[in-house]
Structures are given as C-alpha cells and as structure tokens.
Amino acid sequence: MGPLWKRSATSPGKVILFGEHSVVYGRPAVALAIDLLTTVETTAYSREDMTLGGSPDAYDRNPYLKEAARMEGLRGLDITVRSSVPMGSGMGSSAALISAFLTTLSAEPKDAPALARNSFVCEYQAQRTGSPADTSTVTAGGLISIGGRGYGTELWQVPAMHGRGPWRVDRLRDPGWTWIVAFSGVPKSTGPRVHEVGVRLRDDTSHLLDRITAVAEDGIRALERADRAEVGRLMNLNHELLVELGIGHPSLDRMVAAVRGSVLGVKITGAGFGGSLLALTQGGDEERVARLFSDAGGIPFVVGSSPQGTRLLP
C-alpha cells in the first residue's frame, strides 16, 4: 500500500534574550526566533506502527513526537527530521520539532494561536514542566515577549497549566541584529533542570525572581529603542543573576571569559547547566567572536532572526 499522504513543515529555532526560568513562574521573558531551521516530513500509511528516521525505537525514545501524535490521535506515521539546531543546546530544538510535526498533521495551515497552545501542551507533557516561551516563539517567528503584563501587540494567550500562567504572548519590534550563539557541547535536559531551579527558588530570600524581572523589563525597553549597548549591559546583568540562580557550568565560564572583552553582552540562553551562551557585539565582528568561542571549546553559530514562524511547506 502506498502512502495516504505526505506533508512537510519547517520551524525556526529560538534564543532567550531575557527571563529564562523566571518565565516558568509567569514573569516576563523575551525570545527571538532564529534562522536555524528544523524541517519535519511526515508520511502516513494505513497501518499502526510509527517510525522516526525509519526506526520504531527512535520514535519510541522521542517523548515530544509521541505526545503530539497522541494529541492528534494518529498512528502509522513515518517521520523524518532534518535540523540545523543541535538537540539539548537550548536553541529550541524540541519546540521546533513539536510545532513543525503538529503542522504536518493537518492538511490546512493551522491557526497559529491554536498551534502555539497545542505545542506547549505537548512540550509540557513530555517535560512535565516549563513555560510556553519556546513553543510560542518558534510558532510566531520574530521577537516575542512571553508572560508579564504584556509589552507589545498581543498575539495570543496561553492558558494556565497546573497552577502556573496564563501567559500573554506579544510581538515586539525586532531590531534585526546579528547574534552569536555558542553551544558548550554539554547537552542539558530542560525538565529536570527546571525542577531543580524550582527547589532552589523555594528557599530564595534574595528576591532573585524580582531582580531578573526588573532586568527583563529594562531589556524590553532597550530593545524597543534598539539601544545595542544597553541590551548588552543588561544581558551581562541577566547572566550574573542566572549564575546566582545556580545554572552555570565550567564550560560556560570558560567561554564567557574568552569573549568578555570583545562583546557588548554575553549570557546563558535557555535552561543552562551547559547548553548555550548568547552574545551581542558592536556589529560586524561576529565571525571573530565566533572564533573566540570555538577556541574556548564552544560550537558557535552566527544567527539572524527568523521573521517567519512555523509553516507548512508547499
């Protein structure tokens, strides 16, 4: 029997500029969809088994795809994934995978708010925690704020999950800068790390969440003015607070030390404990800073924004 249908969709990756972890508790975060794409091709057959890259075991080990297929009540799918986003790097690989895969599952282009909400539910079920920051950003494309009071043009709301949220998702004006993301090579697993941070925050008496929120709100205002130096300064402040939160790693310290004098700002992006750093320079010297990152053991990516979010390919 030949295939019943075959569809492909693509989704950008993402970086978090301000507010990772605190966004889980409804505080504001800012994230940018980046031009590192994940493409999912799904072929449906009239049978029961599921494969990823031709392997039933690989499918079985992928909680994100399993949650998404279960949500849509579909079986008999062959799924192929091509991605320039390294897994576990903090660049939104799982969010891009879910959002693109869900998009392939219906013939009509999905309504973006529904896709963002469903993608979050799948990611949450797979990780048992988290915020809609990644899934909403890759679905929307461009520069986005998630949580907080709302800072731009509202795109959608993501309903509360197990007592956290709801999160308002807004579009912000993207200054269109080039960024450098450097993967430490140390993959991290978001779910357990978010839990770990939650435990630390229970005993926090130093108002860390409030301090991160103040930096994120200043960051939103600086982005609005396209004030590059101020955004860089606030990234450095956010990084210090994330280290105080306990999500640093020796590999990240080495990379930060290697570029500190050459950038406007550098910070952990995503869950931390490994994962990636995000850096912003004066502009024009991104390749040089990328080399500094690789000399310090990192895997650098010079990235721009992706104004387009997840979409079905023709």
Ligand code: PMV
């Ligand atoms: O999965 P990562 O590394 O992109 O981290 C996402 C950001 C967190 O705030 C740590 C978790 C979340 O779901 O918001």
